[in-house]
Amino acid sequence: MQSILFIGSDVGARNYKLDAWVAEKGIRVSDVYRIANNDSVKISQIRSLTSYLYKKPLSSTHRVAVVYEAEKLTIPAQxxxxKLLEEPPKTAYILLGARNKLALLPTIVSRCLVINTPITKHVLKCKDEIEKLLENMEIKAIFENAESFGKNKETAEEYLHELLFYLQDSFLTGRGVELEKHANLAKQVNLSLRMLSVNVNPRQILENLFL
Known part of the structure; x- marks a missing residue:
């Protein structure tokens, strides 16, 4: 099944499942198209997403589209x-997240594998380090962080994914007072993951991320 719908009222847990699915498939950041709107998702965005998916993957076997809050799709967008679900590209995966199936057209739901996401709390292994660093971005703390998590590509990649989850959860749930700053940092994390995929030094990536 190329199209999967994750259902659940716990936004953080649902988003983690979406990102974890992409990571488990080994899809590189350059081949992932994400839509995480705070307001409605319009037809123009779906057209851009469709155009993206029909292009050849850059560095993975497939391209992936992730719509984190599919219930925000307008009717024209749905x-x-x-149409995309009826004739998906062979080298594409399509992931949707929603609170419940009733928010979507029945024909969309019928073309997806539906996975129920239980209410849970993802435990971040690096939560304490992430929160400490975001509160105090001094040069010493930045270099200590890079030294700790930039030892190799695997450790750095896991840390960046955890940081991205923390920032997305913060942004989507409205936690914290520096949402714009966190949103900008999330973009830099995605760029860092892309750089990591082309074998840039992990420690250097983590140092530059916060400088």
């Missing part, structure tokens, strides 16, 4: 999305 109709456009339905």
């Amino acid at each position: 109709n456009a999305f339905l």
Whole structure:
């Protein structure tokens, strides 16, 4: 099944499952198209997403589209999305997240593998280090962080994914007072993951991320 719908009221847990699925498939950041709107998702965005998916993957076997809050798709956008689901590219995966199936057209739901996401709390292994660093971005702390998590590519990649989850959860749930700053940092994390995929030094990536 190329199209999967994750259902659950716990936004953080649902988003973690979406990102974890992409990571488990080994899809590189350069081949992932994400839509995480705070307001409605319009038909123009779905057209851009469709165009993206029909292009050849850059560095993975497939391209992936992730719509974190599919219930925010407008009706015209849902109709456009339905056309994509009816004839998806062979080298594409399509992931949707929603609070419940009733928010979507039945024809969209019927074309997806539905996975229920239980209410849970993802335990971040690096949560304490992440929160400490975000509160105090002094040069010493930045270099200590890079030394600790930049020992190799695998450790750095795991840390960046955890940091991205923390920032996305903060942004989508409205936690914290520096949402714009966190949103900008999330973009830099995605760029860092892309750099890591082309074998840039892990420690250097983590140092530059916060400088």
